[in-house]
Amino acid sequence: MPTQTVEETAEEIATMEIRGAATIARAAAEALAAQARESDAADPAAFRADMRRAARRLVDTRPTAVSLPNALRYVFEGMSGETVDALESSVEETVDTFLADLESARDRLGRIGANRLRDGDVIMTHCHSTDALATVREAVAAGKHIEAYVKETRPRKQGLITARQLREMGVPVTLIVDNAAHRYLNDVDHVVVGADSIAADGSVINKIGTSGLAVSARDRGTPIMVAAQTLKLHPGTLTGHTVEIEMREEDEVIEPEEREEVGDVEVHNPAFDVTPPRHVDAIVTERGQFPPESIVTLMRELYGEVDSDPWTEPS
Ligand code: RUB
Structure with missing residues (x-):
């Protein structure tokens, strides 16, 4: 270790x-x-x-x-x-x-998610998720031919990690800028993403841009699968807590020299967004796949109501 x-x-x-x-x-x-x-x-x-x-x-x-x-x-x-x-x-x-x-x-989870993918399917990914990639890995291991459109994922370009790992699995990859997603969704059978947190109402908190992708996918009739092991279930949301969205440095969005040229503007850099349950077809966990609205039952069973953290006592 x-x-x-x-x-x-x-x-x-x-x-x-x-x-x-x-x-x-x-x-x-x-x-x-x-x-x-x-x-x-x-x-x-x-x-x-x-x-x-x-x-x-x-x-x-x-x-x-x-x-x-x-x-x-x-x-x-x-x-x-x-x-x-x-x-x-x-x-x-x-x-x-x-x-x-x-x-x-x-x-x-990978084996369960792989059951949703058919031989010859084309997927679209956003960011880099080990859980999402596990579904593709298992599908490929089962002999299915999968191809992928990989969104670059500004500003940190985690799409490049996804592209490399998919290539290592032998999956043909087309890398696209984030803005091109809608253009290509007609050719896509599944959007496959991961999650940082899943709230009790089935909302999915994942890399900024996931919610826009989900809206586009709905518009095009493309199913969206969220691959997320139960470690991503947010028990605090059972008792009304909200999930904090991380705001990151503006340097990730604009270089200091570009900033000087642009002048006095605010730069916001939220790292994550919230996709409502109505835009998600299935949440795939190691305990099976769930419609987002029913994830609360699993959350209650696994975590119960968590209202304090064992590390908050003073020391
Ligand atoms: C990573 C991200 C991933 C989830 C799930 O964001 O949004 O989709 O964390 O990943 P960041 P995994 O790059 O800002 O950490 O499935 O590997 O847990």
Whole structure:
């Protein structure tokens, strides 16, 4: 297991060297394990306080992907013991289980999502999602020929990562700028995207531009599949909390020299948007596929009502 510190991981999540909801969750859990291993706490209370501090640092990095707090909560639920050694082992074991679950959920979800894809289908993607790509990987593994239109995904161009990974699977790829999506949707059988969070009403929070793509897909009659393991379900939305949309730096949108030429304008750079459930055909999870409106039942079963975080107590 890598021994990256909490601070290093937090920095890399904030700067998006580590990005994508599932990858962020994995890195955060690994960072908690590293914190546990390296703890020099003198007693269990000090150990728990260190873990709470570490979790707060990690959760403060980016606000939108609920997979991050869900991963931390999973580790805190598994933390038990009356001595520092016992606590440390429990964290390490819980993190190992979490990482194994994460992978098997993605693979299972991939197999379920692949059932929706037929031999010869053309998909369109937005951003880069490991869960969305898992569905294509499984479809290809089942011998289906899949082709893809890949949206570039301004401003960070995660579409290039998707394009490369699809090519590695042998999928023919056509890269398009975001504005060309509507133009090509007539040739597309499925829009396939991931999610950072899914709200109790079935709204999907994903990379900015997903909602526009979903509206265009509806207009063209193209089904939209959201591939999201249950780690992306946002239990806070059961009790009325909203999902915070991250606003990022304007430098991602406009270079400082361009900025000087343009003059005095505001630049807004929201990283995510909300796609209402009526624009989504299916949410595919490792527990099966769901119409968005029914996802609340699964959310309640898996998480119950979560109204406080185990790392919020002062230390
Ligand atoms: C990534 C993004 C992805 C989801 C799902 O945004 O919106 O679609 O996180 O990814 P960013 P995964 O690049 O800003 O982190 O399926 O890998 O969890």
